[in-house]
Structures are given as structure tokens and as C-alpha cells.
Amino acid sequence: MVSISPPQPKEAPYSEKSGENRRVREAKWWYSTFHTVTAMIGAGVLSLPYAMAYLGWGPGTLVMAFSWCITLNTMRQLIQLHECVPGVRFDRYYDLGRHAFGQRLGKWIVLPQQLIVQVGCNVVYLVTGGKCLKKFMEIACNNCTPIKQSYWIAIFGSIHFFLSQMPDINSISGVSLAAAIMSLSYSTIAWVGSLSRGRVPNVSYEYKKTSNADYMFRVFNALGQITTAFAGHAVVLEIQSTIPSAPEKPSSIPMWRGAVWAYFVNAICYFPVALVGYWAFGQDVEDNVLVALEKPAWLIAAANLMVFVHVIGSYQIYAMPFFEVVEKTVVARFKVTHGLGLRLFVRSTYVALTSFVAVTFPFFGDLLGLFGGFGFASTTYILPCVIWLKIKKPRRFSLSWTFNWGCIFFGVFIMFTSTIGGVRNVVVDSSTYDFYS
Known part of the structure; x- marks a missing residue:
């Protein structure tokens, strides 16, 4: 008797004539852990105590806990929807959107917002990487000739001309693992250093003194800082696509296991930094808690x-899905071969363009607050719930239906507050900025 193995789930087609090769799916569950940690946790964790200074103990802690729970659930929903059609895998966020909203409408609902997150984060990472490298060199070499910040950003960008030539997310697993370890390490330094230093003299936990209008904008900004710190959903389906799947063990099982561990790492990074940093410095905390520590210098x-x-790892995690979309679009539209030449051209051009934007607008974090309010809030809080309601169709006023609609309204609120805060910050920062300084 001949045994017949059950068919493996196939990938949702990129286009009718894409001609793409089937992707390699060899990742283990722990790959999804450090990929998700790398995508989610950023240097913004160091500004969480500053956000707490405008929200206070109760509201700040509540918003953090609420965001942690909501985004864990929306990530679970995306993971479950990855194979919501038997035998088909939606390997890209907008593939799932096209399934939910239709081929044409779904693409335009999801793709622009996903690109805002991916490209915007890459520019912010370039700025952050350049600034941190500059700060490191200033501390490590006091007698060295100062170099403009724009040069440091360019140096950071040059690294990605080489790393971006790696084929896919699987091939940068080592870089992603190192990045995840580093995120846990500097977060630990921040809260352990604050705890060791102890509370500053006359520490105050009253709300910061400022005008009513300024305080409102800063509260909006603080809400945006906390809620968008749990982003990472824009690439979760792309991460899951690297995990093998079979009818007896769908990819959602190892992916969810990895996501839970990633959120555990997220919690032990975010909550101690936010709470201990605010406990130590109160309303006088700097927007980067490491600056408040001051010493030891090393x-x-x-x-x-x-x-x-x-x-470095975060840039690649967000860039790889973008590279895949662009390269396969070029192959399908212009009938060119998907080889080294195309990869060099597309990826080098992307790195050059994002580096140029980062050097030109190093206050791009404010611009991301302006535009990212749409991308981050939508891809993290709104779209997963809307797609879940569209595909799963839970009974009206059931727990699932009510919870998802609550998340949608919360996401819309965050979208508008982040945008308002971003507009104000862009106006303030751009008026005092000296280009290419």
C-alpha cells in the first residue's frame, strides 16, 4: 500500500505571472523570537521614563500594560490569519489584506501603511545608529577631532550596502540574534543603572510644569511614544513565512510560541526601564534615560x-520584506532575471535613498510621529482587528467582536493624537535645525 503525504500549504500568489521561486522555509520557533524582538524593541525604550513624566504613575503604567495586552492579541490574530484558508499561506501583510478586502482594494489599504512603517523605521534607525556611534566615539576618544553627525549617519548607512545583499530574512538570523541580545543588554543597563544610582535629591512625581497647550501636545507625544513602542506587526507575517508548515503542525504553533517569548523579552525591557527610570529621576528625567545616568562613562x-x-539588525528586518516586494514587482513587470545584478541595484538604491533622507532630516523621528501615526497605529491596532472581523465574522456583541471594535477605536485615537503631536514637533524642530550639521 502506498502512503500519500498530505499536501503542504502553498503561498498566496504574488501576482498572476510573478514567476517567483518558492521561498525557503527552514526557520525554527526561536528565530521568530529574536526577529520579533529586533523588529519591536528599539532605542525608543530609553525614552519611556520621559513619557511617564507626562502621564504619571497611574495613567502611564495603565497605557503601557493596556498596549502590551492589545498588541499581543493583535499579533496572535495575524499569526492565526496567516493560514486562515486551508492550503494557502499569506506570507505578506498585503496578501492578507487582498484576501480580506479584495485584490485591488486590499493592496491599497494595507501596502501604503506597511511601507510607511518599514521605510520610516529604516530612516529613523539610520539617524539613531549615526547618533549612537557619534556618542560612543565622543566618550571613547575625548581627543579625537569631532565629526559632523551627518557623516556618522553616512558611515552607519554604508554598513547596509553590504548587509542588504543577503538574500532574505533567514540569512540575517545571526545579525538579528545579536541585535535582540543588544536590546536586552542596553535596556538592562538603563534600569539597573537607574536603580543603582537611586532617586535624585528632592525627586518629584508631579506633572511637568508647562503651559496647558504645550502640556497637551506633550501628552499626545507621550501616548504615541508608548503605544507605538509595541510595533512590529508590519513584518510579523513575513517573519512567519520563514517557518515550515504542515497540516499536522501549522506554522502558527511555533510562531505563536516565539511571539510569546518575544513579548516576555519586551516586558522585561520596557516595564523596568519605564518604571525604574521614572522612579529614579521623576519629572526631571531626560528624554534619553542614559543621558541622565551620566556615569560611569564606559x-x-x-x-x-x-x-x-x-x-543594524532592526534596519535589515524591516528592509528585507521591502526588497522582496520591489524585486518581484520589477521581475514581473519588466521581465528581468532575478539575480545578483537586480539585487545590487534595488537594494543599493534603497540604502542610498534612505541614507540621504536620514542625513538631510535627522529630526525624522518627528516626521515619523506625523506619518507613522497612520502606519504604526493602523498596522498594529486597527488593521489586524478589521481583517479579523472581516474574515472570521464573530457574532455581534460577542467578546471577540466587542474587544476588536474597542481596539479599533483605541487605534484611531492613537492615530490622531500621534499625528497632532508629530505636526507640532516638526514645526518646532525644523525651525531651529541647521541642515547637514
Whole structure:
């Protein structure tokens, strides 16, 4: 008797005539852990105590816990929807969107917002990497000739001309693992250093003194800082696509296991930094808690170097899905061969363009607050719930239906507050900025 193995789930087609090769799926569950950690945790964790200073103990802690729970659930929903059609895998966020909303509408609903997150994060990582490398060198070499920040950003960008030539997310697993370890390391330095230093004299936990209008904008900004710190959903399906799947063991099982561990790492990074940093410095905390620590200098230098290593991996995690989309679009539309030449051209051009934007607008973090309010809030809080309601169709007023609609309204609120705060910050920062300084 001949045994017939069950068919393996196939990938949702990129296009009718894409001609793409089937992707390699060899990742283990722990790959998804450090890929998700690298995508989610950023240097923004160091600004969480500053956000707490505008929200206070109760509201700040509540918003953090609420965001952690909501985003864990929306990530679970995306993981479950990856293979919501038997025998088909939606390996890209917008593939799932096209299934939910239709081929044409789904692409335009999801893809622009996903690209805002991916490209925007890459520019911010370039700025962050350049700044941290500059800070490290200033501490490590007091007698060295100062170099403009724009040069440091360019140096950081040059690294990605080489790393971006790696084929896919699987091939940068080592870089991603190092980045995840670094994120845990500098977060630990931040909260352990704050705890060791103890509370500053006359520490105050009252709300910061400022005008009513300024305080409102800063509260909006603080809400955006905390809620968008749990982003990473824009690439979760692309990460899951690297995991093998079979009818008896779908990819959602190892992916969810990895995601839970990633959120555990997220919790032990975010909550201690936010709470201990605010406990130590109160309303006088700096927007980067490492700056408030001041010494020992070698530890601050090491932490900046760790952030530098981390954002190297983060850049690649967000860039790889973008490379895949662009390259396969070029192959399908212009009938060119998907080889080394195309990879060199597409990826080098992307790195050059994002580096140019980062050098030109190093206050791009404010621009990301302006545009990212749409991308981050939508891809993390809104779209997963809307797609879940569209595909799963839970009974009206059931727990699932109510919870998802609550998440949608919360996401819309965050979208508007982040955008308002971003507009204000762009106006303030751009008026005092000296280009290419």
C-alpha cells in the first residue's frame, strides 16, 4: 500500500505571472523570537521614563500594560490569519489584506501603511545608529577631532550596502540574534543603572510644569511614544513565512510560541526601564534615560554601542520584506532575471535613498510621529482587528467582536493624537535645525 503525504500549504500568489521561486522555509520557533524582538524593541525604550513624566504613575503604567495586552492579541490574530484558508499561506501583510478586502482594494489599504512603517523605521534607525556611534566615539576618544553627525549617519548607512545583499530574512538570523541580545543588554543597563544610582535629591512625581497647550501636545507625544513602542506587526507575517508548515503542525504553533517569548523579552525591557527610570529621576528625567545616568562613562559608551548594533539588525528586518516586494514587482513587470545584478541595484538604491533622507532630516523621528501615526497605529491596532472581523465574522456583541471594535477605536485615537503631536514637533524642530550639521 502506498502512503500519500498530505499536501503542504502553498503561498498566496504574488501576482498572476510573478514567476517567483518558492521561498525557503527552514526557520525554527526561536528565530521568530529574536526577529520579533529586533523588529519591536528599539532605542525608543530609553525614552519611556520621559513619557511617564507626562502621564504619571497611574495613567502611564495603565497605557503601557493596556498596549502590551492589545498588541499581543493583535499579533496572535495575524499569526492565526496567516493560514486562515486551508492550503494557502499569506506570507505578506498585503496578501492578507487582498484576501480580506479584495485584490485591488486590499493592496491599497494595507501596502501604503506597511511601507510607511518599514521605510520610516529604516530612516529613523539610520539617524539613531549615526547618533549612537557619534556618542560612543565622543566618550571613547575625548581627543579625537569631532565629526559632523551627518557623516556618522553616512558611515552607519554604508554598513547596509553590504548587509542588504543577503538574500532574505533567514540569512540575517545571526545579525538579528545579536541585535535582540543588544536590546536586552542596553535596556538592562538603563534600569539597573537607574536603580543603582537611586532617586535624585528632592525627586518629584508631579506633572511637568508647562503651559496647558504645550502640556497637551506633550501628552499626545507621550501616548504615541508608548503605544507605538509595541510595533512590529508590519513584518510579523513575513517573519512567519520563514517557518515550515504542515497540516499536522501549522506554522502558527511555533510562531505563536516565539511571539510569546518575544513579548516576555519586551516586558522585561520596557516595564523596568519605564518604571525604574521614572522612579529614579521623576519629572526631571531626560528624554534619553542614559543621558541622565551620566556615569560611569564606559558604561554609557557601551550602551550606545549596543544600541548601534541593535539598529543594524532592526534596519535589515524591516528592509528585507521591502526588497522582496520591489524585486518581484520589477521581475514581473519588466521581465528581468532575478539575480545578483537586480539585487545590487534595488537594494543599493534603497540604502542610498534612505541614507540621504536620514542625513538631510535627522529630526525624522518627528516626521515619523506625523506619518507613522497612520502606519504604526493602523498596522498594529486597527488593521489586524478589521481583517479579523472581516474574515472570521464573530457574532455581534460577542467578546471577540466587542474587544476588536474597542481596539479599533483605541487605534484611531492613537492615530490622531500621534499625528497632532508629530505636526507640532516638526514645526518646532525644523525651525531651529541647521541642515547637514
